[in-house]
Amino acid sequence: MCTSLTYSTKDHYFGRNLDLNLSYGESVTITPRHFPFEFRKVKAVPHHYALIGMAVVVDNYPLYFDATNEKGLSMAGLNFPDNAYFFSAVEGKDNVSPFEFIPWILGQCASITDAKKLLANLNLVNINFSEDLPLSPLHWIIADQTQSIVVESVAEGLQIYDNPVGVLTNNPPFDYHLLNLTNYRHLSTTTPANTFSSQLELGIHSLGMGGLGLPGDLSSPSRFVRAAFAKSNSVAGDSEAESVGQFFHLLKSVAYAKGLCEADEGKFEYTIYSSCCNVDKGIYYYTTYENSQITAVQMNNEDLDGAQLTAYPLVNKEQINIIN
Amino acid sequence: MCTSLTYSTKDHYFGRNLDLNLSYGESVTITPRHFPFEFRKVKAVPHHYALIGMAVVVDNYPLYFDATNEKGLSMAGLNFPDNAYFFSAVEGKDNVSPFEFIPWILGQCASITDAKKLLANLNLVNINFSEDLPLSPLHWIIADQTQSIVVESVAEGLQIYDNPVGVLTNNPPFDYHLLNLTNYRHLSTTTPANTFSSQLELGIHSLGMGGLGLPGDLSSPSRFVRAAFAKSNSVAGDSEAESVGQFFHLLKSVAYAKGLCEADEGKFEYTIYSSCCNVDKGIYYYTTYENSQITAVQMNNEDLDGAQLTAYPLVNKEQINIIN
């Protein structure tokens, strides 16, 4: 399972936790403008916006988990099992496979407005990348600097939701999460007044009691609420270090420590990596479960007018700063 | 507010989050064996076990927030407002001021068994360090490699609790937290069976639903439950990197992002630092709110037979590993 987030200070940030029980050998991958994007059904896009993000590169194709293009438009796919439904190809529609969806949108769109135009004729088709790499059941968050949307392909068809929260987790469908937030409207970051009883004196155990009722588990609805609360009440300086640092602190509130979420007998989901992309500057920051130091890759320090993918393997060993 | 934790893999670890709204200029401070520990009422201890921990050094006196001695005995003071009560000096008792308590115990004791002997005649006296540095209302967790206890000085007298959980947060008194854990006995790391109804089919939103009911707020009772659940179910390898990494992941589950806990109008408590000491090897690891990279200071790389404090200022600037 996963959590994705948008966040703004002076600049704009987009990122996510990837929560799985194993890594797929992903790397920070930059796709320059002239890498030829070919698609199974829709026509190729040989020249396009450059992308940076986390991807598994297979047969020289970047299977992006999340990415940002040079205009700042960002997108992440998150697990959506049982609900995700992909269709057969339909004549007259843009038949895009889910594994092509991120390149197809980010290659061509500079904004949510652009993306909505492309989505209007989209049909997400059930074409596997290969026999060995079947489709994952995903839904997507797409965000630019000012707004975000959620795209869900379900049995009833393609659903596009405005996302005023700027958070995405997993099941159930997105409209449930929005309605569910209502149940937490009373939470706050301050000590609540005693409204339980005008006749009883009730003490205060500690700061933080305004959050009583915030769910602490790792289920998808609970992470949605927790991420929304953290993001909505975040206070941070607007320097790059403070912004990026704060983004990772927000992601930690919904991260998985190993052991707390059993996927199968003895197999545990945990937060494989956390990412934070400065979408204005094209800098992709990440930490991994094994390495808490922030690592950064800068899109604009690469030749974006090339045609070859650049992939930086993850720095996945704890980088401890030993002082003495 | 704060959370302290013990944890064992192959080695033994002790650490804590310090949650405040400002830093006191603390540093990782090593007290060698012959630094002369003097006390206001009890007699001095000129030769003692060496200590490493986080301290503010004032007038060449290490005011430890948390520390570990060369035998591995560890101790941390955590906020305990309203409940902490310190007494006038009593003839025949060991009258120790709270600010002297960590040096007095860790200087002389190699184990909880040792500590319990000293505690038997202890009276925590209300003597301020100075006019400018009044006493903080604290309670303490003390731990060796096999067990831990909690010490609370309250109006009724000195209370010493065995701590089978190896966690300490803040108010209310410790016995409340132990009783309160009972309310969470049904939580688990696996997907719960549908016991709600034998007549209804109920789905599963996602992994993690076994934790439904785990409180997600930052109040002291909720952090106690969350830390206990995280620690109890932690799964990690037993290498030093994995153990230390996991310890910090556990602490993150009870850490404060800035903005989520308002102390005063516009002033927020957040997790100033997180520490993890390998108590067997005397290595003190920490991260700060501003720097997510782990920094390490090693007691045994200093001359422990000296008489002078060594203090390493915190590396408090984000150390980003820029790849390109």
Added chain:
Amino acid sequence: MCTSLTYSTKDHYFGRNLDLNLSYGESVTITPRHFPFEFRKVKAVPHHYALIGMAVVVDNYPLYFDATNEKGLSMAGLNFPDNAYFFSAVEGKDNVSPFEFIPWILGQCASITDAKKLLANLNLVNINFSEDLPLSPLHWIIADQTQSIVVESVAEGLQIYDNPVGVLTNNPPFDYHLLNLTNYRHLSTTTPANTFSSQLELGIHSLGMGGLGLPGDLSSPSRFVRAAFAKSNSVAGDSEAESVGQFFHLLKSVAYAKGLCEADEGKFEYTIYSSCCNVDKGIYYYTTYENSQITAVQMNNEDLDGAQLTAYPLVNKEQINIIN
């Protein structure tokens, strides 16, 4: 706000709490087979199944809150503010006003199967009963002896949901409540095992801890969960007295005591009446907030072949059985 429930032992029962801040002068009202049902847009139904239920009779028209017909088909309208949307009349559709909906369905249908046929061409039109009696924003539960459905007219159109739970409360739309139940799948009526920690001994405060997590407030989603849990786990004998008694005990778990739910400054919603109809025998039982004794009205003791309404005013004064 309100809660409606189906329940079966040897016989079948249907009932509800009506939660409001004032009474409308309702009475237990029997509509015999030849009372002429006229409608604003659809054609009249002069001969039909007889009905018993709670109604306000205005201008000799029974405005039913809930009712059961002689075949056992039952129906209740519950508050659905903000979401309920009623349409303009549409040519070719059965244009029924919400206030006519219960007579129109219960007059003509013997079962859910029958009702679904009528619903297929239904358009709920926004025609007030009168200027003084505008439409209430309602949704409906319809049940026969074996199944129940929910009917919601929202801006997107008429929604018909199968209701495997046999419970209806209020907002949000019904599909939310069904999804939301999933969050409570771990609740049970037995003492849960300690799955929190294999290392900690955790006690048991008391029986009833299997229900920890059951919401105790009066909001609509919480009442849905609580009623579903109570109904799903109910154990009772199957005599009429035991069945009816149990039904009222189930309703009490979601009833409102006066003072606990403020509608407006100093105005409180409370459970005006609770009803339980034996739908097989046509006996309508009720209690009121002021009178905890069960009162019964029997449809089959009236002349059902008549054309005149019979209305029994509520016995609304506490009937205390004084023994000495």
Added chain:
Amino acid sequence: MCTSLTYSTKDHYFGRNLDLNLSYGESVTITPRHFPFEFRKVKAVPHHYALIGMAVVVDNYPLYFDATNEKGLSMAGLNFPDNAYFFSAVEGKDNVSPFEFIPWILGQCASITDAKKLLANLNLVNINFSEDLPLSPLHWIIADQTQSIVVESVAEGLQIYDNPVGVLTNNPPFDYHLLNLTNYRHLSTTTPANTFSSQLELGIHSLGMGGLGLPGDLSSPSRFVRAAFAKSNSVAGDSEAESVGQFFHLLKSVAYAKGLCEADEGKFEYTIYSSCCNVDKGIYYYTTYENSQITAVQMNNEDLDGAQLTAYPLVNKEQINIIN
């Protein structure tokens, strides 16, 4: 398990739910002033205040579950397993057995002030009523018209707590429940403001959302909170019918429907009876699980100057008022 409650309007009321999985043949029992109260260790009290309450009469001895004396002082014993500890007789102490405790206090005391004097020298001794009737592990609430206390005999000795809430349930010890209330200080009877986020519009599902977080299960800590909330926010008229009716409504919020609390495989605890005594007028009202009509027995309609117990068997069959 059980819940006891005090409540005041113009008059003063005291009562309780008795929650068990079987009835003991209890009856409403009046003890007149000259019924000779004999005790195993302390000296007899041949002349005393008259009592009314629920008791099992064995060998002409009234084993009261709860009772009120003619001065209005009231007392109820509630289950306190594992924690209750009764001692051997101690020279110089008033050695009273728990089964004698209610007669001993209510026979001699007119107020809490009186009771506290007697309690000062009390030792609750472990003497069974008979081989067949061993002691139950109980704690007690005692209340007069203005205050209430809780008496707990635990291994550490006799504990007497002021009870500002006027509620008692079961485990853990009473001080836990008082501290625990603090976690619910934010609950209210009104719709909470959206303090979750200043950036998000969050709707309102329904009235009652101020109570979100109120626990809905039947465990003892949850019933304590729910009863305290209901009592603290109760709004009712002050006539006898309204006061008594409201008292029963408050008790319903913590009552058990059959099936929801499994004591043993297939054996369920449920609310055997609910009582409400007008302590000013000596009228004992009750309902039973099987009979929702209120039954009343009036102490002052008996000859209180006699020496014989009067016991009214419970009216335990549903008294349905059939209208037609």
